[in-house]
Amino acid sequence: MLPESTNGTGGTSGGGLAVPMAWLCAEYLADEVLRAAALVAPGSLEYRAGLQALALTVHLSEEPAGPADGGAARRIDAWLRHTAYDRPWPPWVEERLAARREAGGDGPDQTLAETAWRHLRDTWVRAADLDDRSADDVGCPVDEDEQIWLPAWKLGLPLAHLSLHLR
Template sequence: MLPKRVDDFSGGELTVPMAWLSAEYVADRLMRGYGLMVPGSVEYRSGCDALATTLFLACPRIELSDLFVARRRDRWLMLTAEPEVWREWAADQIERVRTRHRFVGALRLDVEMALTAWRWLCDTELLSPTVSAAQDAAEPWNAPPAPTGEDRPEWVPAWYLGVAVGHMALYDF
């Protein structure tokens, strides 16, 4: 579709956020391959968004073949090993991306999409599922009785759960 204005800065070309879409695709493939979270669930989304954010910030020109490069995979595993460390790293990288694009005058669409995922990860809290609870979601007829006491799930930031799940997906790949 052509822009309505002739003086549009994009030159009339369709802007496709390939950097973010590629990172999101690779993250989705990893999460589906891991199979711990049910696709479409908020827990699955937190894992996909955390992984896509990691991949986008660490390797802006990612391709599916990058999954097979051990050096890159090891770096991603290191970045996602500790959720708190990941959050500090990601916040720093997000600020660098924002600063870099302020000088240009406008954010690229892929950067805007990454920022949207980042805000969702930071602003959302989820009940932390147990591994057995995630497996029981796929087979509800096998679900055990609800946990009590210290075994009860607690509210955690979406980024925390997403990084943990994303790390397991990367490790399992």
């Protein structure tokens, strides 16, 4: 990811408006992945949840100083691991945000990432309960009429993961 920049001043000194380049790049990449997968309609609540979940994963997977070493395939593998069903994604997000905050990350990238996480955590949606399945239910379709309230990240994270697989 690119470091923060300003609107033409070439750096954050000089009083220019700081542009959150790292966050904008992560959000752009997430948008491209979700649009290519074409699993949900752009602009829908599901799409927005998937976009924010994937953008947070991309943004927080990178080192604050710049892109991680390795090629695109390695980064995508890391994103797939972080978004996998059996991984504790919310604690990972909170730990990474806290670590960046402690390291002095109080810029616009950090602000946008924290806002995205608050939206994903605090917005509740009604959706089919994919977690309430027993071993006897394997191979049976999910009854989408049986819906529960869940945080938006629980809707967006599987969408982000599946979209990465379909890229």
